[in-house]
Amino acid sequence: MKTYEAMLLLDNREVKKGWDSLKEKVDGVFKKHGAEIIVAKRWDERKLAYEIKKQRRATYYLAYIKASPDSLAKLNFDFKLAEPVLRHLLLKVDEVPAEAFEPEKEFQVEASTEEETGASEKTEKPEEELTSEGESLAVDVVAEVVSASEVEVIEESVEGSTEASLEAEDEGSSPLSEGETKND
Amino acid sequence: MAYGNKKFRRFGSEASNVKPDGELDYKNIPYLSSLMSPQFRIYPRKRTGFSGKDQRKLKRAIKRARFLALIPYTS
Numbered sequence: 001m002k003t004y005e006a007m008l009l010l011d012n013r014e015v016k017k018g019w020d021s022l023k024e025k026v027d028g029v030f031k032k033h034g035a036e037i038i039v040a041k042r043w044d045e046r047k048l049a050y051e052i053k054k055q056r057r058a059t060y061y062l063a064y065i066k067a068s069p070d071s072l073a074k075l076n077f078d079f080k081l082a083e084p085v086l087r088h089l090l091l092k093v094d095e096v097p098a099e100a101f102e103p104e105k106e107f108q109v110e111a112s113t114e115e116e117t118g119a120s121e122k123t124e125k126p127e128e129e130l131t132s133e134g135e136s137l138a139v140d141v142v143a144e145v146v147s148a149s150e151v152e153v154i155e156e157s158v159e160g161s162t163e164a165s166l167e168a169e170d171e172g173s174s175p176l177s178e179g180e181t182k183n184d
Numbered sequence: 185m186a187y188g189n190k191k192f193r194r195f196g197s198e199a200s201n202v203k204p205d206g207e208l209d210y211k212n213i214p215y216l217s218s219l220m221s222p223q224f225r226i227y228p229r230k231r232t233g234f235s236g237k238d239q240r241k242l243k244r245a246i247k248r249a250r251f252l253a254l255i256p257y258t259s
Contacts, residue, residue: 007210009252043211049256050257058253087253
């Protein structure tokens, strides 16, 4: 029996369904292959540096286990198949670090905020994109309206005299060009 | 360092004995990030000043952290 460190990336959708049941499921995989769990805790819930299986966030689960070297291949195989596990890493360690025995930090708080942050970020990002797009669209619309109104005013003055129409055309071209620069 | 042997001479600065300020572990993200460029490239030994042994530890830790999406592969 040797000591190993296992880091698992768990799908947040599964975490939201219930942490305890998921923990049981994951620990069950360890136990199935005769591994003895020394410490197992949720390490962090964070944004991933890149998407894994279309997921932007994940819960990190850190476990220290005692297992026979033969069972490692089976554990690796099972974690690869397990759907809630996005990714996993099994490493040999000489001894369990002292930090591992510290209780989970702010588990309850993060568990409650986790869903909020996870959900809010998912909703916030599209909103931000929408607002930025909306603002730019609004600016475009305003620029078009301004140029259109100016053109109308000019056209009204055009009806007065033919001489003014030449000037009006010159004027009419300049606001349009301004509108184009505003669009840019 | 063997400065007499031209083949194995390290260019740049003289050999230094910088020891890591923290644990070179894949979970120690703030410290690992300090040993990487803003584009998340690992600083060379010339920059870190680590021994070959420590530099290999750093390499391993960063590559593990990348695998677990704790650090990006590229920016």
